[in-house]
Amino acid sequence: MSGTETISQARPVESFQSLEDRRVEFPVLNQKVHGCDLVYFDNAATTQKPRRVIDALTYYYEHDNANVHRGIHELSNRASSAYENTRVRAAKFLNARSADEIIFTRGTTEGINLVAQSWGGKFIKAGDKILLTEMEHHSNIVPWQLLAARTGAQLVYLPVTGDRGLLDLSRIDEWLTRDIKLFAMTHISNTLGTVNPVTELCAKARKLGVTTLVDAAQSAGHRKVDVQEIGCDFLVLSSHKMCGPTGVGILYGRLDVLEQTPPYQGGGDMISSVDFFNSTWNKVPHKFEAGTPNIADVIAFGTALDYLDEVGREKIAEHDIELSAYCYAQLAKLPGVRLFGPETGRAGLVSFLLKDVHAHDVVMMADQAGVALRGGHHCNQPLMRKLGVESTARASFYFYNTTAEVDRLIEVLREIQRFFGTV
Amino acid sequence: MFDDLNDLYQQVILDHSKSPRNFFKLEVANRVAEGRNPLCGDQVTVYSLVENEVVREISWQGSGCAISKASASIMTDALKGKTAEQAKELFRNFHDLITTGSSDSKDLNKLAAFGGVNKYPARVKCAILPWHAALATLDGKANIVSTE
Ligand SMILES: Cc1ncc(COP(=O)(O)O)c(C=O)c1O
Numbered sequence: 119m120s121g122t123e124t125i126s127q128a129r130p131v132e133s134f135q136s137l138e139d140r141r142v143e144f145p146v147l148n149q150k151v152h153g154c155d156l157v158y159f160d161n162a163a164t165t166q167k168p169r170r171v172i173d174a175l176t177y178y179y180e181h182d183n184a185n186v187h188r189g190i191h192e193l194s195n196r197a198s199s200a201y202e203n204t205r206v207r208a209a210k211f212l213n214a215r216s217a218d219e220i221i222f223t224r225g226t227t228e229g230i231n232l233v234a235q236s237w238g239g240k241f242i243k244a245g246d247k248i249l250l251t252e253m254e255h256h257s258n259i260v261p262w263q264l265l266a267a268r269t270g271a272q273l274v275y276l277p278v279t280g281d282r283g284l285l286d287l288s289r290i291d292e293w294l295t296r297d298i299k300l301f302a303m304t305h306i307s308n309t310l311g312t313v314n315p316v317t318e319l320c321a322k323a324r325k326l327g328v329t330t331l332v333d334a335a336q337s338a339g340h341r342k343v344d345v346q347e348i349g350c351d352f353l354v355l356s357s358h359k360m361c362g363p364t365g366v367g368i369l370y371g372r373l374d375v376l377e378q379t380p381p382y383q384g385g386g387d388m389i390s391s392v393d394f395f396n397s398t399w400n401k402v403p404h405k406f407e408a409g410t411p412n413i414a415d416v417i418a419f420g421t422a423l424d425y426l427d428e429v430g431r432e433k434i435a436e437h438d439i440e441l442s443a444y445c446y447a448q449l450a451k452l453p454g455v456r457l458f459g460p461e462t463g464r465a466g467l468v469s470f471l472l473k474d475v476h477a478h479d480v481v482m483m484a485d486q487a488g489v490a491l492r493g494g495h496h497c498n499q500p501l502m503r504k505l506g507v508e509s510t511a512r513a514s515f516y517f518y519n520t521t522a523e524v525d526r527l528i529e530v531l532r533e534i535q536r537f538f539g540t541v
Numbered sequence: 542m543f544d545d546l547n548d549l550y551q552q553v554i555l556d557h558s559k560s561p562r563n564f565f566k567l568e569v570a571n572r573v574a575e576g577r578n579p580l581c582g583d584q585v586t587v588y589s590l591v592e593n594e595v596v597r598e599i600s601w602q603g604s605g606c607a608i609s610k611a612s613a614s615i616m617t618d619a620l621k622g623k624t625a626e627q628a629k630e631l632f633r634n635f636h637d638l639i640t641t642g643s644s645d646s647k648d649l650n651k652l653a654a655f656g657g658v659n660k661y662p663a664r665v666k667c668a669i670l671p672w673h674a675a676l677a678t679l680d681g682k683a684n685i686v687s688t689e
Contacts, residue, residue, distance in 0.1 A: 152545075474559070478581045478606035482664070487542055494581050508582030508604055533542045538555065538607075 137437050137517040140429065143168040144518055154488030157523045162308045162336060162467050162514035163492055164358045167422075171361060174421040178414045186413055187387060187404075201413050204420030205403070208368055211423045212353070213344040218373055221403045222416050225367035226335040227257040229354030230302070232369055232406060233331055234261035237352075237379045238300070241329070244270030246299040249328075251285055251314070252278040252504060253307040256497040258333050262302065274298070281505065283310030283459040294322055300329045305343070306336035309496040309510065310459035311442060311467045313337075320349045329375070335359055339426060340466060340516075341435035351375050362422035363415040369406070376402045383408040434517045438466030441515045445524045452531060453541050458510060467514035469496075472531065474540045477509040483537070484511075487530045548657035549664070550607060553615070558607035563617035567600040572681065576603075576674035578666055583609045587617075587674040594625045596679070601671060608655075608664050613671035615651045625679045632672050639668050 134140055141147050144166045149156050158166060178200070184193035186201045202217075209217040223229045242248070248262050252275045259273075266273055276293045277286045294301060301323045305316050320330045331352040334343050339360025345353050352375070357366035371379070381388055381399055385408035389397045399405045426434070445468050449455050454473030472480055481493035492512045495502045502508060513527060535541040570588035577584050583605030590598040599620050601613045620628050634646035635655070642659040658668050 476604075476606040476610075478583070478667070479608075482606075482661070483543060483546060486546060499582075502582070508584065530542070537543050537546070537550070539559075 137429065137433060138520045140168075141518045141520075143170070145169055145172070147518060151488040151490070152486050155526075157489040157519075157526055159513040159515065159519065159523070159527065160490045160492050161516040161519075162359070162496075162512065164364070165339065165361055165516050166518070167363065168361055168425055170425060171363065171418050171422045174418040175363060175414055178417050183414070185410055197413055197417075200417045200420070201411070204416050204423075207420045207423050211427070212338075212368075212370055213346050214370055215346065216373060218402050219345075219370055219376065221369040221371065221376075221406045222411055223354075223367040223369050224365055224412070225356040225358070226255075226333060226354045227356075227367075229352075229367050229369035230257055230331070230333070231261045232382045233352050233354075233371075233379075234265045236382045236406070237329075237375070238262075238265040238269070238271075240378070240380055242269050242271045242299055246271040247274050247297050248272070249274050249276060249293060249298045249301040251276040251303050253283065253285070253310060253312060253498065253501050254302070254304055255308055255333065255335070256499070258302055258304060258331075259500070271299070276303075278310075278312075278501065278504065281456070281458055282461065283307065283312045285312070285314060287315070290319075290322065294319070294326065294328065296326050296328075298323075298326070298328045300331065302331040302333070304333040304336070306340070306465045307459070307498075308336050308467070308514075309469055309498045309501060309512070311464035311469070312460055313463060313465050316350065317348050324349060336465060336467075339434070340431070340438055342431045345370050357415065357419040357422065360422060361425055362419035365412050366415045366419045373402065376406075379406075381405050381408070385409040387411075429517060437517045438515060439464070441519060441521065441524065442466045442468055444521055445513060445515075445527070448524060448528045449531075452528070452535070454535075458505065466516065467512060469510040469512045471507065471510055472535060472540065475534060475538045477511040479538070480511045480531070480534055483534045484527070484530050487526075487533070489527055489530050491527075549661055551654040551657065553651055553654040554607060554611040557611035557614040561601075561610050561614040563600040563614065564602065565600050566602055567598055569598065570600070572678035574674045574677035576670045576677075578605070578609075578670055581606065581667075583667060583670055585609065585613050585671045585674055587613070587671060587678055589620075589675070589678040591625070591679060596620050596623050596625075596628065599675065599678075601674075603671075605670070606664075606667050608658065608667040609670050612655065612668045615654070616671050616675060619650065619652055620675060628679055629676065632676060635672065636669070639665050 146166050182196040184197040186198040205217045205220045208220045279286045316332050323330045330350045332350040334353050334355045338355040351372050353370040355368050358364040388408040390400045391398050442464050456471045458469040477493035481491045484491050494509045567588035569590050572589045575586045585603035587601045599617045634644045638644040639655050639658040
């Protein structure tokens with residue numbers, strides 16, 4: 119029997135009147151920082167973990183710890199089946215056709231590097247074009263730059279228009295053409311909060327024979343992500359941005375594409391037979407998982423997926439939209455504020471600047487008042503340059519955040535403006 | 542709400558960050574160096590006219606937080622007329638001050654306003670960035686220096 123099944127001591131769903139009531143399930147949220155109640159608004163960097171995910175980790179190490187796919191003893195059987203159950207669970211979560219389409223990685227970054235090295239290494243040739251957007255995270259730029267340098271391929275960027283931060287889709291046909299080999303795009307921008315129409319973009323790409331990769335790092339824990347509906351060839355995400363532990367991610371790949379893709383790293387588990395000079399590869403997905411995987415964190419990630427489905431991804435999405443719309447409207451009332459990203463339809467985050475107060479000072483002072491923000495370039499330097507700023511401050515939300523916390527943020531920001539004498 | 546922060550953001554620092562001194566491109570400079578803090582995007586370029594190992598003129602341009610702007614502003618005031626040796630000595634004392642909260646030197650003058658920085662380790666880099674660039678101009682190393 120797999121240990122993880124026995125530990126869900128979830129409170130009955132009915133006892134949570136609203137999403138925000140679920141705060142009590144997150145031990146870390148219940149603390150004071152610099153003497154003030156913690157307001158955690160850095161969820162785009164990483165989300166907090168509910169008690170039962172933390173418990174799943176402990177439970178695994180206390181009861182089931184063993185290596186996977188190797189031993190034939192009881193503990194190894196438990197560990198292997200809990201690990202593989204998470205694969206099945208993840209396939210269901212993303213509506214993949216098969217669990218074989220789910221590859222465990224260290225996170226979004228590793229997923230993209232895997233595709234760039236293995237798929238790209240085989241299919242991208244000198245002169246080929248790779249289409250990205252101007253709002254990609256560094257992790258969806260640099261692996262392609264490395265591939266381009268190695269192969270002589272060329273990178274092309276779909277432009278972002280103005281502070282409103284939308285892709286310039288009126289001219290999509292100029293950029294997305296038959297010349298493009300791969301189109302890699304983010305679902306949700308971690309700086310602008312823009313939600314890109316990935317389903318339409320992938321449909322267009324498919325008609326032209328262009329392979330697609332969707333970066334779902336900011337979306338997978340916040341709304342329904344259905345790989346069949348989106349129709350992408352690859353999709354990547356990180357467990358730690360969706361209530362799960364760090365050090366785990368998923369690369370989803372369409373089975374026929376994965377089968378044509380050569381292995382990533384060499385080692386144990388990824389082979390079916392090895393002699394001194396040659397090896398044959400294990401089948402998909404094991405071909406891409408060399409060495410002892412991150413067993414405990416993968417298993418606890420499975421618990422996080424169950425948890426998110428219990429909370430309800432549609433509800434999370436609604437809550438994001440409401441809270442970020444509220445925050446955007448409240449921020450807009452501050453004198454000298456500059457807001458980035460779309461006015462409506464934004465995901466659960468807002469980037470902003472206060473006139474004459476640098477983002478670094480804003481974030482540090484907010485921290486003194488217990489409010490955790492992020493300041494900086496958000497791993498989006500090319501986009502920041504285009505917007506003509508070096509950094510912004512960002513508040514990013516999850517379902518446990520409240521409008522009262524947004525009010526607290528606004529109060530703190532007004533106080534910062536008074537401190538610097540800018541109002 | 543921010544009473545505790547008054548020793549970090551002392552009045553001198555707020556003044557200099559709002560109206561930075563020597564904030565222009567020095568046309569007669571014979572040395573230029575740039576400093577960057579990739580973490581927060583702070584960027585500073587220091588221009589100096591160094592003759593016979595003496596800083597005749599010094600200016601800076603760039604952007605960053607209040608601490609790094611004020612540091613560049615006060616530093617350029619302090620370095621004018623100093624020899625390379627004196628500049629390095631001043632930096633050693635300044636470095637002591639911002640990392641430990643005190644310094645043996647009596648000559649820090651306005652630089653003493655950075656005495657609160659040591660309590661905020663993340664801000665030490667902000668205060669040091671312009672100094673790295675300035676010292677690079679004195680060494681004749683006209684490179685990009687980074688605090689990372
Ligand atoms: C849009 C986006 N893509 C990729 C990443 C990288 O994720 P990880 O660092 O978990 O690999 C992030 C994380 O900040 C992100 O926001």
